[in-house]
Amino acid sequence: MSLEIKKVFALVDCNNFYASCERLFRPELNGKPIVVLSNNDGCIVARSNEAKALGIPMGEPLFKVKNLIAKHGIHVFSSNYALYGDLSHRVMEVLRQMECDVEVYSIDEAFLSLPVNKTWDRLKYVAVLRERVRKCVGIPVSIGIATTKTLAKAANRVAKKDAAGVFELNGTEQIDKTLQSMDVGDIWGIGRRSVEKLNRYGVYTALDLKRSDETLVRKQLAVVGARTLMELNGIPCISLEQAPPSPKSIVTSRSFGHPVTSFEDLREAVIAYVSRAAEKLRGQGVEADTVNVFVTTGPFDKQAQYSNNQTISLPRPTASTPVMIDAAIRGLRLIYRSGYRYRKAGILITGITAHGNRQLDLFSIGKPMKEDTPLMAALDKINAKWGRGAIQYGISEVSDKPRSMQQTQKSAAYTTSWHELPIAKAAN
DNA sequence: TCTGGGGTCCTAGGACCC
DNA sequence: TCTGGGGTCCTAGGACCC
Numbered sequence: 001m002s003l004e005i006k007k008v009f010a011l012v013d014c015n016n017f018y019a020s021c022e023r024l025f026r027p028e029l030n031g032k033p034i035v036v037l038s039n040n041d042g043c044i045v046a047r048s049n050e051a052k053a054l055g056i057p058m059g060e061p062l063f064k065v066k067n068l069i070a071k072h073g074i075h076v077f078s079s080n081y082a083l084y085g086d087l088s089h090r091v092m093e094v095l096r097q098m099e100c101d102v103e104v105y106s107i108d109e110a111f112l113s114l115p116v117n118k119t120w121d122r123l124k125y126v127a128v129l130r131e132r133v134r135k136c137v138g139i140p141v142s143i144g145i146a147t148t149k150t151l152a153k154a155a156n157r158v159a160k161k162d163a164a165g166v167f168e169l170n171g172t173e174q175i176d177k178t179l180q181s182m183d184v185g186d187i188w189g190i191g192r193r194s195v196e197k198l199n200r201y202g203v204y205t206a207l208d209l210k211r212s213d214e215t216l217v218r219k220q221l222a223v224v225g226a227r228t229l230m231e232l233n234g235i236p237c238i239s240l241e242q243a244p245p246s247p248k249s250i251v252t253s254r255s256f257g258h259p260v261t262s263f264e265d266l267r268e269a270v271i272a273y274v275s276r277a278a279e280k281l282r283g284q285g286v287e288a289d290t291v292n293v294f295v296t297t298g299p300f301d302k303q304a305q306y307s308n309n310q311t312i313s314l315p316r317p318t319a320s321t322p323v324m325i326d327a328a329i330r331g332l333r334l335i336y337r338s339g340y341r342y343r344k345a346g347i348l349i350t351g352i353t354a355h356g357n358r359q360l361d362l363f364s365i366g367k368p369m370k371e372d373t374p375l376m377a378a379l380d381k382i383n384a385k386w387g388r389g390a391i392q393y394g395i396s397e398v399s400d401k402p403r404s405m406q407q408t409q410k411s412a413a414y415t416t417s418w419h420e421l422p423i424a425k426a427a428n
Numbered sequence: 429t430c431t432g433g434g435g436t437c438c439t440a441g442g443a444c445c446c
Numbered sequence: 447t448c449t450g451g452g453g454t455c456c457t458a459g460g461a462c463c464c
Contacts, residue, residue, distance in 0.1 A: 037432090038431090038432035038433075039432050039433065040430090040431095040432070041430080042430075042431055042432055043431060043432055045432070045433095045464095059431090059432085060431085061430070061431040062430065062431085063429080063430040063431080064430090064431085066430090079432085105463095105464085106463080106464045107464075108464080109464080188462095188463085189461095189462070189463080190462090191461060191462050191463080192461090192462090193460080193461060193462085194461080194462085221461095222438065222439075223437095223438075224437075224438070224461085224462080247434095247435080247436095248435085248436075249434090249435075249436090250434085250435090251433075251434055251435070252433090252434085253432095253433070253434085254432085254433080255431085255432070255433090258429095298431085299431085300430095300431060311457095346433090433464105434463105434464090435462100435463080435464090436461100436462085436463080437460105437461090437462085437463105438459105438460085438461085438462105439458100439459090439460085439461105440457100440458090440459090440460105441456105441457090441458090442455105442456085442457085442458105443454100443455085443456085443457105444453100444454085444455085444456105445452100445453080445454080445455105446451105446452090446453085
């Protein structure tokens, strides 16, 4: 009996996404090497093909490749997440208009579920889709098709190298040929540690892994690895998730542009992070009852190292900014030690539940809940209209404060700010 | 001088309970 | 001195992803 397959997966992946976003408004940079930096202009997080060809590694600290950048005149951009988020949204909208099931997997990737139908040309369909994204949004994408998500990822790698930008992995022979040409570490879900372990057992290529003994894989890589093994063999273990569940945790943290030593500066940073996280909670319509605050010195600093964190449980779930700020500051007081040069601080919010699903506590029964929901709603509305940080809690963020971010190469908010809209001129 | 940020899942081990 | 067996919950840490 053969397993009848009714659906296949397609993975749509934006090519060099952040770099493509920057180029969209600077078309003269097409064909030129460009890179995009992380927050604080710290690391390289995206590269155009030309920059990759010049040997700029992913995740490399900027200062290590300064010479290479100067030598080849590589264009450098600070990250502009508002722009990338907006363009991502536009790409996903085009996909949704194509009447197939869509799972938005990350800012630049989406899985689709396509029906298997002999009278229907899947490759042609995704080629049309690809062209539509290019025409409507201007972002180039590659699309890989296969019977499992893991194989669709592999198919996408091939699509990326092909001018057509679309590729389907179909049939044992073709699958094996493709997997043989891939390092095992190129497989989705196989990271550096797993590669080390697998190499010890003579597993080097993706095909080696596909043909590995399940007992061995399960022992070395546990259930996650066993799942990957099955997916490589065409047995789907990871399904399409159309409705993303509400987040289980929300982290807001930043490295400081310069070391921070005083409690006041740390407090100011933590207030800003909590405010942002609480806003996210409200945006998702959820509440949380646990706030963890953490601080750390820089791992690359020569000075004494210190890092610590403190969890504060709230009496009941909330999304109120002042309640959460109060908790975070209490936590910060417990872990702050003077005499250290802090490089990073952040907060982690957990215990997230849907608004209205809250467990009543013994002391609030029968008493009206004192809430500042209307205040928070007003706050969010004003900040949405006038820009993030238009109204804040006791913060004075000015550019010469130590924690302000370094962003020296930032492009304009072309699509999300009225003030920075690009001007189009029509010649007649 | 300069080394990102935000997530998920899994596992092991400790505390605690009956 | 001898100290079971089964279970839950929580946390920290590892590994991975984009």
